Amino acid sequence: MTITAQATRPRRPVARVPSLAHWGAFTAVVTDGRVVRCEPFGHDPTPSPMLAAIPAMVHSPLRIARPAVREGWREGRPRTGHDTFREVSWDEALDLVAGEVSRVRAAHGAGGIFGGSYGWSSAGRVHHARTLVRRFLALGGGFVDQLANYSFGAAQFLLPHVLGTFQPVTGRATDWPSVVADTRLLIAFGGLAPKNSQVGSGGVGSHDFETWLRRARAAGIRIVNVSPLKSDAPDWLDAEWIAIRPNTDVALMLGLAHTLLTEGRHDAAFLDRYCAGFETFADYLTGRRDGTPKSADWAEHICGVPADTIRALARDAAAQPTYLTATWSLQRAHHGEQPYWALITLAAMLGGIGLPGQGFGFGHGSIHGTGLPRAALPGPDLSPPPNPAGLAIPVARIADMLLDPGGTYEFNGRRLAYPDVRMVYWAGGNPFHHHQDLNRLRRAWQKPETVVVHDSWWTPTARHADIVLPATTSLERNDVGGTSRDRFLFAMHRAIAPVGEARHDIDIFAALAGRLGYADAFTEGRDEMAWCRLVYDRIRDGAAAKGVALPAFQQFWAEGFVALPPPERDFVLFEEFRRDPDVHRLATPSGKIEIVSAAVAGFGYDDAPPHPAWLPPAEWLGSPAAKRFPLHLITNQPARRLHSQTDPGPVSVAGKISEREPIRLNPQDAARRGLSDGDIVRVFNDRGACLAGLVIDPDVAPGVAVMATGAWFDPLPEGGGLDVHGNPNVLTPDIGTSRLAQGSSAQSTLVEIEGFVGTPPPVRAFAPPPLAPLAPTAFVRTDAPM
Incomplete structure (x- = not known):
């Protein structure tokens, strides 16, 4: 037998590079300049x-290879999301953008430029697009900024009136060790869904939420999931499910409070010592003021929870150490300020605020890090300079601003006017995912003369731009990541060269600042590593x-991460206030928890009274609109992506049904409509419609439909308001929570569902737009006012 020598294929070099995403730390494995896999952080x-x-x-083939300009921009043709783009050189693109910034600023001042972005753009803080676009526009003379966020915007402006701070909604909650050791009853309004704890702004080093939930279960804590979705608590938690009607949590909380008060189970001493205004609230609760006692029987008719269940839960809560939580989603609804205020009031009536394992918390089951023990040390941060224009709108009022320049609106006690925005500069984030009523947003998006977008992929926002500048991803640059909610800090090493002609946002803005005369102010003489x-x-x-003591930068960078020491003791929210309310006064006018706020009363808002109250939402299952649209649509955080990020990726695509986003429906509601599992359905109301793939799910309460947010917006080219991919924000109302906070009301949405007849239109969301080849074009706006 003759053995023939085989040629040995040379082994390709493999690089292993530490990095971080909002959904976890990892090691990028790189071969031949390509990322081939991501290995999870060993401590996760x-x-x-x-x-x-x-x-x-x-x-991805959706990467933006080089700068591009929308063909219709120079003629002023509408932005459709289906336009052809012409690729241009970087020099031409930068000259165009600098020229537009200069033109609009000269003609319309700082109020003519809107600086759009959103906080999930990067886990790294150096290349954080939201910070960078604000820095660039502020140093150039100012711009119109955004206030708060879509996640907890209502709470951010309510809580200072009640607690003197909004920190309890940003993740500063009583530590889980205290809950496990001392809580006996945990009532979770909105549930405790582990899927939501996959993500954290600034990255996740160790996903510990499930660990602590399992410890809570092992400790024998009774857990009650108050939600329209049984799946908002994992099966292994053995949580009791109270299937409440969406948007009616306030009615249930008032029914609980009424039981505590009328049966003498409330902590009168705590309310007298630590709270302001309870007697006025008690008049409302008992009906002395309006003739309607907010009893358990009253609450049952609104929230659908039996009165006996309400009374029994109130008695159990008063009899043992009880911890109340509420997800962020509760305040993303019409009158969304009320459930948070009512939860605080209910916790005050139980008297446990400031005690281990008692009181209240926000955001458990909403995001990574809430309640996880971490030393009170700073996280990575690069704050932008102040905006010299002092102009800003509530984040969820973008379409209002564009559609009604000069129009007035009320916000947190002030009457303001919308600026006349002529240019939108967007870097980081996808408003055609996170905004409401996307058909209305598309109409508003026609108003600016120019829209500039930095992006890495041909997202819906990039496709609705005039000038698109390709930005690098986190793996194409160096950065520092982490968050004050996590116990690790991470060095994020560049793994590969920039894809195509992509550039870092820092370099793009520095080049533009150079053309506009302030490059030195923007860079401060630092390169990328100096910023890190x-x-x-x-x-x-x-x-x-x-x-x-933390290691020096060189050691941190070489080792790839730093583990922060654990806290010396458990953190308990408002522990110092509980110990001495005179020394540790809250930053409210009374120094106490304000169950009634004189400041809010002074605003005179009929949609935001001065104490917690039941105010029926514009859309809910008890409203007249439910006769035409009898399903309440819940839009929640997806399990397979972060909002719209990575929607074209394999993990998200694997969860689609016939290429569409799933929608979940109770078996009774599906049978009533003659629908079967896997059907393509049309979900619709007066604002628009989308297609979806049906999943029949007994863990969804009757009368409720559930869709995850984030499917890339894919409207029909010919119009008509139909999104063929399954973005539920074509259905959600674009109204503020109230004049107090002007937050997002996306969770107050009624719809109807029917089977789709015929051949469904193809999904085009994951195909790049038509691209004309690179060529000298000398783009000039022919309709732009001079």
Whole structure:
């Protein structure tokens, strides 16, 4: 037998590079300049499956290869999302953008430029697009900014009136060790869904939420899931399910409070010592003022929970250490300020605020890090300079601003006017995902003369732009990541060269600032690594001021991460206030928890009374609109992506049904409509319609439909208001929570569902737009006012 020598194929070099995403830390494995896989961080007990989407997204055919200009922009043709783009050189693109910034600022002042972005753009803080676009526009003379966020915008402006701070909604909650050790009853309004804890703004080093939930279960804590969805608590938690009607949590809380008061189970001493205004609220609760007692029987007719269940839960809560939580989603509804105010009031009546394992918390089951033990040390941060124009609108009022320049609106006690925006500069985020009533947003999006977008992919927002500048992804640059909610800090090393002609946002803005005359102010003479060192050294200095020594930058960068020390003791929300309310006064006018707010009373808002109250939403199952649209649509955080991020990736695509986003429906509601599992259905109301793939799910309460947000917006080219991919924000109302906070009301949405007849239109969301080849074009706006 003759053995023939085989040629040995040379082994390709493999690089292993530490990095971070909002859904987890990982090691990027790189071969031949391509990311081939992402290995989870070794200290993460339950890493997110979303890591598997990263390689395909980095090298996606949807990457924007080079700068591009919309063909119709120079003639002023409408933005359709289906336009052809012409690729141009970087020099031409930068000249165009700088020229438009200069033109609009000269003609219309700072109020003519809207700086759009959203906080999920990057886990790294150096290349954080929201910070960078604000820095660029502020140093150039000012712009119109955004206030608050879609996640907890109503709470951000309510809580200072009630508690003197909104920190309890940003993740500063009583630590889980205290809950596990001392809580006996945990009532979770909105549930405790582990899927939501996959993500954290600034990244996740260790997904510990499930660990603590399992410890709570093992400790024998009774857990009650108050939600229209049984799946808002995992099966292994053995939580009791109270299937409440959507948007009626306030009625249930008032029924609980009424039982406590009328049966003498409330903590009168706590209310007298630590709270202001309870007697006035009690008059409302008992009906002395309006003739309607907010009893358990009254609440049953609104929320659908039996009165006996309400009374029994109130008695159980008063009899043992009880912890109340509410997800962020509760306040993303019409009158969304009320459930948070009512929860605080209910916790005050139980008297446990400031005690271990008692009181209240927000955001458990909404985001990674809430209640996880972490030393009170700073996280990575690079704040932008102040905006010299002092102009800003509530984040969810973008379409109102564009459609009604000069129009007045009320917000948190002030009457303001919308600026006349002529240019939108957007870097980071996807408003054609997170805004409401997307058909209305598309109409509003026609108003600006120019829309500039930085993006890495041909997202719906990029496709609705005039000038698109390709930005690098996190794996194409160096950065520092982490968050004050997580116990790790991470060095994010560049893994590959920029794809195509993509550039860092820092470099793009520096080049534009150079054309506009302030490059030195923008860069401060620092290159990328100098900014990384600055961010880390600020953390290190802040830790040293609290007696915690962190390694020098060189060691941190070489090792790839730093583990922060655990806290010396459990954190309990308002513990110091509870111990001495005179020394540790709250930053409210009374120094106490304001169950009644004189400041809010002074605003005179009929949609935001001065104490917690039941105000029927514009759309809910008890409203007249339910006769035409009898299903309440819940739009929740997807399990397979972060909002719209990585939607074209393999993890998200694997969850589609016939290429459409799933919608979940109770078996009774499906049978009533003659629908079967897997059907393509049309979901509609007066604002628009979308297609979806049906999943029949007994864990959804009757009368409720559930769709995850984030499917890339894919409207029919010929119009008509139909999104063929399954973006539920074509259905949600674009109204403020109230004049107090002007937050998002997306959870107050009624719809109807029917089977789709015929051949469904193709999904085009994951195909790049038509691209004309690179050529000298000398783009000039022919309709732009001079």
